Amino acid sequence: MITKGNFLLLDSSEFNGWLQQQKITRTISKLQVHHTWLPNYSTRRNQDHFRCLEGIRTTHLANGWSGTGQNVTVFEDGKIAISLDRDLNKTPAGIKGENTGALCVEIIGNFDVGGDAMTDEQRQAVLHLYACLAIKLNIPVDTNHIVYHAWYTSAGDWLGDYIQGRSSKTCPGTNFFGHGNTRLAASRGFIPGIQAEVQRIKNGDEEPMTAAEKKRMDDLQATVDAQSKWIESEKAKANMECPSWAKTAYEYYKPFIADSKGSYDFWRQLVINYRKENGIQVQKV
Numbered sequence: 001m002i003t004k005g006n007f008l009l010l011d012s013s014e015f016n017g018w019l020q021q022q023k024i025t026r027t028i029s030k031l032q033v034h035h036t037w038l039p040n041y042s043t044r045r046n047q048d049h050f051r052c053l054e055g056i057r058t059t060h061l062a063n064g065w066s067g068t069g070q071n072v073t074v075f076e077d078g079k080i081a082i083s084l085d086r087d088l089n090k091t092p093a094g095i096k097g098e099n100t101g102a103l104c105v106e107i108i109g110n111f112d113v114g115g116d117a118m119t120d121e122q123r124q125a126v127l128h129l130y131a132c133l134a135i136k137l138n139i140p141v142d143t144n145h146i147v148y149h150a151w152y153t154s155a156g157d158w159l160g161d162y163i164q165g166r167s168s169k170t171c172p173g174t175n176f177f178g179h180g181n182t183r184l185a186a187s188r189g190f191i192p193g194i195q196a197e198v199q200r201i202k203n204g205d206e207e208p209m210t211a212a213e214k215k216r217m218d219d220l221q222a223t224v225d226a227q228s229k230w231i232e233s234e235k236a237k238a239n240m241e242c243p244s245w246a247k248t249a250y251e252y253y254k255p256f257i258a259d260s261k262g263s264y265d266f267w268r269q270l271v272i273n274y275r276k277e278n279g280i281q282v283q284k285v
């Protein structure tokens with residue numbers, strides 16, 4: 001976690017912990033999805049993260065904006081940057097006329113067909129970021145609430161899908177997440193990944209088990225298995241067929257016994273009764 005200039009840079013694994021500490025003071029009901037187009041993977045080569053971010057900010061200030069347009073930026077190596085001049089509680093400048101109640105996320109890269117192939121690190125960080133935000137802000141994970149820039153006109157009217165010639169831009173790219181920028185592409189190729197990540201986070205699967213925890217789980221399982229075996233054998237003992245050492249007693253008392261099954265203690269008592277009645281004493285050793 002590094003703060004420098006106008007940005008805070010986090011590893012993807014630090015994001016959820018950081019987010020939990022944030023107090024959200026405005027209503028956020030939509031998460032916007034953008035690619036930067038420029039900068040992209042070609043311009044990013046060996047460039048410092050903060051230099052890249054300050055460059056974006058300078059361009060946005062030149063637009064006459066009050067600060068960096070987006071609240072959050074996701075890098076090709078999976079790092080996540082928070083704009084300190086556009087923190088989560090400030091309305092972003094992401095989609096003209098549609099920014100109130102929205103959070104703007106810029107994904108570094110050009111994801112139009114023929115552009116950048118998203119790295120696994122960035123893909124994972126993007127899914128994780130939207131999942132964490134959806135949980136924290138209580139936003140449903142669907143295409144009404146997680147929206148592509150391309151689903152709006154340049155005037156900010158909702159088209160509800162990418163329509164070439166009517167959409168303001170192709171953003172987040174005609175090959176975004178390997179599926180494209182249409183509503184169908186989002187519901188097939190993007191939304192399910194976020195839903196799976198939400199489940200993973202809610203199940204507490206974030207941290208893999210340590211070797212010690214794994215051993216404790218294995219030991220516990222072994223104890224449970226041994227106990228169920230013991231219970232089974234006790235059940236069998238409580239309902240055993242007449243054992244050979246009780247045969248004579250059983251034959252003797254047969255007219256008075258309903259069936260030939262009983263517990264170990266029952267057969268033992270039967271033998272004692274038989275000996276008593278027939279004057280058979282057991283030799284003590």
Ligand SMILES: [Zn+2]
Pocket residue numbers: 033034035094149169171172
């Ligand atoms: Zn955009």
